[in-house]
Amino acid sequence: MTNRQPRIEGIAAPLPRANVDTDQIIPIIHLISVTRDGMGKGLFSDWRYGPGGAEKPDFVLNRAPWRNATLLVAGANFGCGSSREHAVWALREFGIRAVIASGFASIFYDNCFKNGLAPVIIAEAATVTLQGIAERHPAEPVIVDLESGRVRAAEGFDVPFTMDPSRRRDLIEGLDEIGASLAKSEEINAFHAADRLRRPWVYSHKPS
Amino acid sequence: MPARTLFEKIWSDHHVAELEGGRHLIAVDRHVLHEVSSPQAFSGLAKAGRSVRHPELTFATSDHLVSTEEGRTDATVPGGEAMIRAMRQNAHEHRIAMFDLGDERQGIVHVIAPELAIALPGTTLACGDSHTSTVGALGTLAWGIGTSEVEHILATQCAILTKPKTMRVTFVGVAPAFVGAKDFILALIARIGTAGATGYAVEYAGEAISALGVEERMTVCNMSVEAGARMGLMVPDEKVFSYLKGRAYAPVGAAWDEAIASWRTLPSDPGAVYDADVTVDVSGLAPQVSWGTSPEQTISIEEAIPDPAGIADPIARKAAERALAYVGLKPGERLAGLAVQKVFIGSCTNSRLDDLRAAARVVAGRRVAEGVRALVVPGSGSVRAAAEREGLDRIFRDAGLEWRQAGCSMCAGLNADKVGAGERCIATSNRNFEGRQGPGSRTHLASPLLAAAAAVTGSIPDRRTLQELTT
Numbered sequence: 001m002t003n004r005q006p007r008i009e010g011i012a013a014p015l016p017r018a019n020v021d022t023d024q025i026i027p028i029i030h031l032i033s034v035t036r037d038g039m040g041k042g043l044f045s046d047w048r049y050g051p052g053g054a055e056k057p058d059f060v061l062n063r064a065p066w067r068n069a070t071l072l073v074a075g076a077n078f079g080c081g082s083s084r085e086h087a088v089w090a091l092r093e094f095g096i097r098a099v100i101a102s103g104f105a106s107i108f109y110d111n112c113f114k115n116g117l118a119p120v121i122i123a124e125a126a127t128v129t130l131q132g133i134a135e136r137h138p139a140e141p142v143i144v145d146l147e148s149g150r151v152r153a154a155e156g157f158d159v160p161f162t163m164d165p166s167r168r169r170d171l172i173e174g175l176d177e178i179g180a181s182l183a184k185s186e187e188i189n190a191f192h193a194a195d196r197l198r199r200p201w202v203y204s205h206k207p208s
Numbered sequence: 209m210p211a212r213t214l215f216e217k218i219w220s221d222h223h224v225a226e227l228e229g230g231r232h233l234i235a236v237d238r239h240v241l242h243e244v245s246s247p248q249a250f251s252g253l254a255k256a257g258r259s260v261r262h263p264e265l266t267f268a269t270s271d272h273l274v275s276t277e278e279g280r281t282d283a284t285v286p287g288g289e290a291m292i293r294a295m296r297q298n299a300h301e302h303r304i305a306m307f308d309l310g311d312e313r314q315g316i317v318h319v320i321a322p323e324l325a326i327a328l329p330g331t332t333l334a335c336g337d338s339h340t341s342t343v344g345a346l347g348t349l350a351w352g353i354g355t356s357e358v359e360h361i362l363a364t365q366c367a368i369l370t371k372p373k374t375m376r377v378t379f380v381g382v383a384p385a386f387v388g389a390k391d392f393i394l395a396l397i398a399r400i401g402t403a404g405a406t407g408y409a410v411e412y413a414g415e416a417i418s419a420l421g422v423e424e425r426m427t428v429c430n431m432s433v434e435a436g437a438r439m440g441l442m443v444p445d446e447k448v449f450s451y452l453k454g455r456a457y458a459p460v461g462a463a464w465d466e467a468i469a470s471w472r473t474l475p476s477d478p479g480a481v482y483d484a485d486v487t488v489d490v491s492g493l494a495p496q497v498s499w500g501t502s503p504e505q506t507i508s509i510e511e512a513i514p515d516p517a518g519i520a521d522p523i524a525r526k527a528a529e530r531a532l533a534y535v536g537l538k539p540g541e542r543l544a545g546l547a548v549q550k551v552f553i554g555s556c557t558n559s560r561l562d563d564l565r566a567a568a569r570v571v572a573g574r575r576v577a578e579g580v581r582a583l584v585v586p587g588s589g590s591v592r593a594a595a596e597r598e599g600l601d602r603i604f605r606d607a608g609l610e611w612r613q614a615g616c617s618m619c620a621g622l623n624a625d626k627v628g629a630g631e632r633c634i635a636t637s638n639r640n641f642e643g644r645q646g647p648g649s650r651t652h653l654a655s656p657l658l659a660a661a662a663a664v665t666g667s668i669p670d671r672r673t674l675q676e677l678t679t
């Protein structure tokens with residue numbers, strides 16, 4: 001494949017909070033849309049903007065150089081709450097390609113891979129260290145090396161992250177999950193044919 | 209065969225293929241759609257030239273942003289029209305059963321799925337909403353998904369899942385007065401935290417669960433995701449079978465008999481092993497209310513708000529301080545007696561007939577307190593109709609509560625039903641996040657009983673108030 005993306009590299013914004021929920025990542029008002037586009041402006045909108053729409057100057061993504069961040073370093077249980085995939089779309093459209101945290105809520109975690117956003121799990125203490133490094137060396141890039149499975153940054157920071165190798169490969173190559181599943185159409189059809197005999201009551205209702 | 213849990217039985221019954229990295233292709237028996245998480249899935253499908261593989265296993269409604277006003281139309285909520293129409297259009301085009309505005313069957317996805325018997329024991333059900341585990345109360349393996357996965361299921365009728373570990377939460381003991389399903393689950397979340405069950409499928413068990421009605425069990429399963437679990441389920445029993453019998457999409461005749469026979473094989477085998485085990489004794493519980501901006505920040509009405517200074521973990525301490533500042537409360541304060549401006553009785557957690565009955569008993573013959581706006585929002589048109597047949601609507605209206613049309617309403621703050629900035633709301637819903645019920649809104653999660661009591665007294669009740677209101 002031509003657009004292999006073996007590493008994600010860029011400015012990392014520290015967001016030292018646990019339990020960042022998807023209602024915060026993208027408040028629901030921005031979900032009134034039938035397209036995926038345009039979500040970036042709603043990213044963290046309650047934290048980024050004041051009542052009149054003016055930027056809050058102390059929020060990290062409103063400060064240089066982090067307004068051009070490619071990575072976000074947060075606390076535990078990132079992406080909890082609502083299943084809205086809009087949260088991932090908003091992060092991606094803003095330019096975020098990896099979120100580094102000590103843990104992710106499971107629906108959010110799955111949504112990430114489907115949109116080429118890397119959810120990178122490192123130890124809690126390492127997130128705190130990395131946030132400190134991002135504060136002290138804001139202009140120095142943080143690197144998520146998907147091939148070796150390590151996160152590197154200034155001050156010699158170099159730690160492994162937890163991610164299944166097949167999922168790392170999906171992020172590197174880009175994936176067509178539906179296409180891959182449809183390639184298993186025969187197995188799916190065979191399952192349904194057998195299941196109709198085994199559990200006829202599942203299929204006995206009249207459609208609509 | 210080794211002893212298996214309820215979860216393992218349903219999982220293996222639906223296993224289609226093993227994928228890489230511990231992921232699996234799992235057949236989805238029922239797929240439920242709503243207007244907010246599905247439009248982009250349909251456009252993705254169209255763009256790739258794919259079709260809906262099993263429209264007869266797919267069901268749709270509009271619930272999240274619909275208005276709950278009398279005489280509502282598609283256009284009542286600004287911007288909502290396009291989404292409601294897209295849902296209708298997509299359902300029509302792909303021959304998917306649609307429970308639309310004006311149809312009595314319309315309502316919150318997780319309320320209509322069980323009441324129409326779209327969800328059945330031993331089946332799998334997916335929906336683009338995190339509270340899909342609600343229907344686990346019927347013994348359904350049900351989980352919430354994002355929009356890309358909605359598209360995947362539309363195209364393949366299968367979901368991709370990492371196999372979760374299993375956790376059993378056993379509720380033992382007999383619940384004291386004023387303590388019910390909502391208090392059980394809030395107490396569990398307060399104890400294990402919002403990530404306490406991340407990566408697990410939770411099976412709720414024990415005599416205190418068996419003692420609950422089917423609708424109350426849904427309240428417990430509903431909030432599994434607030435403990436981090438994508439799936440929460442319970443062994444189906446005779447109560448579940450009689451709940452389902454005769455409902456719209458329930459099997460009939462010989463199919464019903466086959467279904468029952470199959471459902472009786474579902475209970476976890478004796479000796480089945482769980483990856484984690486938690487026991488909660490409900491006999492010592494008092495009614496629970498959340499104080500902060502995360503469901504784990506919950507205490508009983510008899511406790512004082514904890515002091516963040518006592519929290520060792522610096523991140524958790526900062527979160528608690530931030531939450532207190534947001535909700536405008538101080539450590540040591542008690543929730544009982546705290547004035548509220550809004551009362552919300554509704555949402556997929558507590559908008560079924562039993563919930564409305566519990567609230568009506570408290571408000572009957574009383575009046576909403578001065579300065580309080582109280583909304584009662586039935587979870588579906590069918591709940592609304594059933595409540596009206598019992599005269600509950602009159603009880604609410606006579607007491608000055610608003611009797612609304614079915615939908616998510618003030619749970620999500622997506623339509624006009626919002627809590628104002630700085631206003632305090634006691635809500636029967638499931639999330640008290642910053643801004644969840646509207647920018648600046650302050651939410652206290654509680655049971656319908658406490659919410660109804662707050663509606664007529666104007667403040668979060670203590671035990672004595674509850675006693676006075678219920679005798």
Ligand code: SF4
Pocket residue numbers: 272316317318337339555556557615616619620637638
């Ligand atoms: S009632 Fe609230 S939690 Fe339930 S589906 Fe609707 S918005 Fe989600």
